[in-house]
Amino acid sequence: MLRATLKGMAARKARLILTSLAVVLGSAFIASALVLTASIRATVADLSGDAYRGADVLVQPLEPENRGDRLVRDGVTAETLAAIESSEDVAEVSTTVSWMVNALGEDGKIVGGFAPTLSVNWGDASVERELREGRAPETDREVAVSAQFVTESGLGLGDTVTAYALDTDETAYEIVGVYGYSGGRDSLSGATELAFTTPEAQRLVFGGEDAYTAVAVTAASGVSADDLLASLEPAVGDEAQAITRQAYVDDLNAESAEATKLIGYFLLGFGLIAVFVSVFLIANTFSIVIAGRLKEIAMMRAIGAGRGQITRSVLAEAGLLGAVASVVGAGIGVAAGAGLTSVVANGFLDTASTSVAIPWTAPLAAVAVGVGVTVLSALVPAVRASKTPPVEAMRAAAKADKPILGVTVTGLLVTLLGATGIVLGLNETFDGDNMNLMSAAVGAGVVFVGVALLTAWLSKPVVALLGAVWSWSFAGRLGRLNAARNPRRTAVTAAALMIGVTLVTATATLLTSVKESLAAQFESSIQAELFITGPVTSSVPATFDPELMDDVRAVDGVDTAVELYYDVAQVDGTEQSVNATTDLEGGIALFGGEVVEGTVENLAEGQTVVNESSADLLGAGLGDTVAMTFSRGTESREFTIVGILADNADTDGWYVDRSYATEFYTPKPTTALVDVADGADVEEVTADVEAVLADEPAVSVQNHEEYLAQVTVFFDYAIIAIQLLLALAMIVAVIGVVNTLVLSVLERTRELGMLRAMGMTRGQTTRMVTVESVTIALFGALLGVGTGLLLGWIVQQALAPSGIEEFAVPTALIAAYLGAAVLVGLLAAIAPAVRASKVDILGAISYE
Amino acid sequence: MPLANPPAPQITRTRSAVTASNVWRAYGSGEAQVVALRDVSVQFASGAFTAIMGPSGSGKSTLMHCLAGLDTTDRGTVHIGDTALTGLGDKALTKLRRDKIGFIFQQFNLLPTLTAEENILLPASIAGVKADPEWVARIIATLDLSERLTHKPTELSGGQQQRVACARALATRPEVVFADEPTGNLDTRSSGEVLRFLRRSVDDFGQTIVMVTHDPGAAAYADRVVFLADGQIVEDLHRPTADSVIDTMRGFENRVPLAGEAR
Ligand SMILES: Nc1ncnc2c1ncn2[C@@H]1O[C@H](COP(=O)(O)OP(=O)(O)O)[C@@H](O)[C@H]1O
């Protein structure tokens, strides 16, 4: 008897722990997301607090924040600097000359990915640099580099590095020093940096002009920052601007707060998906636990407990469990968030020193969500428990499955409702594009819920089908039958897994479709076989010498070769992309463009060609005049529209004569298209063109595939990022599978004992549980893949008018998900299978 | 005090299917130690129907578990046929149970996912062998289960379920069938059906059966009744009738109070 009692308690303890686990995880996610966000913000604030430490006022050029695609026209001049230095309120002045630079790594390729490469003058005050090896640059051909640069370039102390800025030629420098930053950082947010002497930095940024991108001023003792700011006003004038260092740091913080807010929403969003998944888990666990206590509940009903009392007692238990578990979860979440901060800080901000911030909302929200979710999840099982008829207490243990008709009918109705929304949206029933898109998107979400409700109904045929695979083994067959035994339980467990898989499949499908659509458009329209271009991520746009184009054209087998210049210019006061080329007609032809009106032949000075929608945007048409100011242009110029192009993603924009390219941000061509003559050997031509460009390391010769891969690299990153984040929801779902299995095994102890008594081996028992697990996991994954493909297709269809015309199935990814599902099933089965195979036969079959 | 020599079992058939020699089994240790079996020696003849009786807690189930390779003995040996169970590992014991032993439990213990027929064939399926179809058909016919083969356990009455369990126990022609209170959960009519079948399987098929029971009426179906009290064999009755069983129980009632009445 004591044995039975202890056993019962142990069993109940396992159940309690498993139920709590889901709640703990859910609330831990919420707490850690909140703590992580707050901590990243605090860490970033600390980092920006490092900027210009010790200075009181910063003097900067006008619009200093525009980097990269803008020119820094005017730095803070030497005269301004002299005027600042002569002020009596100034104790110390430090100058900064920093902008974008391209450096070539050991492999001759441009260093850097998405983070920029910067040039700076050694010794500036913008950040504290700590020399790790060597010394500071002393001559104009020496450079010190950041530790991150060493990592990314493969170069080191004593090596020679080639670098160039937008308007300078490639120059070789000797690396004389390697440095890091305060806090042991290798980089500032992943950027690579090269520190030159001040005159060399000025040559790179200002073409040798004695100017600065920032002047940090320290006040004389007794002078406040505000006083200094006021007293510097006449010296600064309107060629530059001065702000207090505090205001500068505040601005930086406000900016990073904006950015981290997005990260926070993002994390919280994925955390909430995980919580949503754990609702299934908790509800399922409660259902199973209550099913195991049905006799007890029926007995209580028999001796006079009311329905309300039963419901309340289950809910009270849920509330208590939710409270305890969510407090534990909040604790774990806060700790995890704090711990993750250093990981994130290391990975993304590249700093070892982190600040952990724990907002009081974090534990509070975690506990609120935990308790709320638990009680809500327990509601359905509680109500169902209260409906237990008292005679249940007298019935034999084996009970028939509850009917699933209600859920199925609801599921069908919900699915139909969603489908209606989708059909209406896709057929553009509503006025206004957004209404249609909304209708399709909301419909898709509703279908998702509908399918989730239909899982119980779907489980029978699908599990039977999946089970056919295992039928060769008797243990496998039993496992399959067990998986089909409680359709509700299997369905809810699988649905939890389905959510994550649906979302990854849908996003992967959509992104792949977008990628394929771009590729298809590209293939159908682009006539050129080869592209000459550099990496899209380079800090200074990759360019090449236009003189080489004649040599390219002279290569045997090259039909046409057209180079393109690119600028972001002001057109009638709006920012527009403007292209220039020597051979507009040839270029348009190679891009597969189409002329609607006017002509594109022999574009003369003062003439421009534009695509339809860009013209419409300005309300301009053929023969109208627009005003353009190019990046380097000092004045606005008038252009008459002489040709209109059909809209086409590859040729959209404005076109002007090549002579204007000198006023472009990049006065050299960034891209060239090469049309290989029919019958010529493309590989041979490629090699010949490469030979011509041998001295232009920034650019390479690419074919369609290589070019597309480069242009669409973002989508690959996006797919990976989303999958990583949804892995969280998957983990919860996996715990759900483990949970269901362990509880099922507990519930079937007697049955397992009997099977073992009759001679079932441990191996067979293990196999039986594993098959059940894998079947449930595969079922969930299949549902997820199916629903995900459907959702992806719907959104693709809705986006088809915007050019996403191809529907592409990410087959390899889907195969990977299904493979992962099998793996998940195998992993989830380990603990329950071991438990099942170790079942105490005597304990299980003796009946006292 | 254990007897120097156990009461010599009278072997009614040529060979004994199950033999226990000087079996000891205790649970727990120290103060709380319960000796469930003390020096039990007994042989069960092949092709005979033997009942084990005794008050609640006398060690009936323990004896059966030790005989069936479900529990280990502290001392003494158990043989099923010629195979000694003592010292066998889990794998070997599992295989032995699978190939040589059939079980009937008090709880009907059918797999709810399988039909009656699949349940009957379960031991064969576990062993990965094909049950002799003629033999199985004969058992099914004898148990009057032909109409119920496609039914799930939940669709069967208690008596029908226990009949399925009986069919299952016999389907692989085990060397011995152990039944622990097989009629404990049944009404009189169903009990009669099950017991008559067990009797028939011994008479017609030569099956060896060892059955634990409380019920003198059930014991009367057996060829022999072994009485246990306080972990020892106290009586060995051949060709019992309900009355002779009750008389025997009365006989040692003064020694050990009879705790449980037949349910
Ligand atoms: N696993 C066990 N742990 C401790 N004591 C046990 C265990 N199994 C049986 N016993 C004890 O051994 C004695 C014999 O039990 P059992 O063989 O079940 O008797 P019966 O079947 O005749 O009622 C009882 O006193 C019982 O409490």
Ligand SMILES: [Mg+2]
């Ligand atoms: Mg017993």
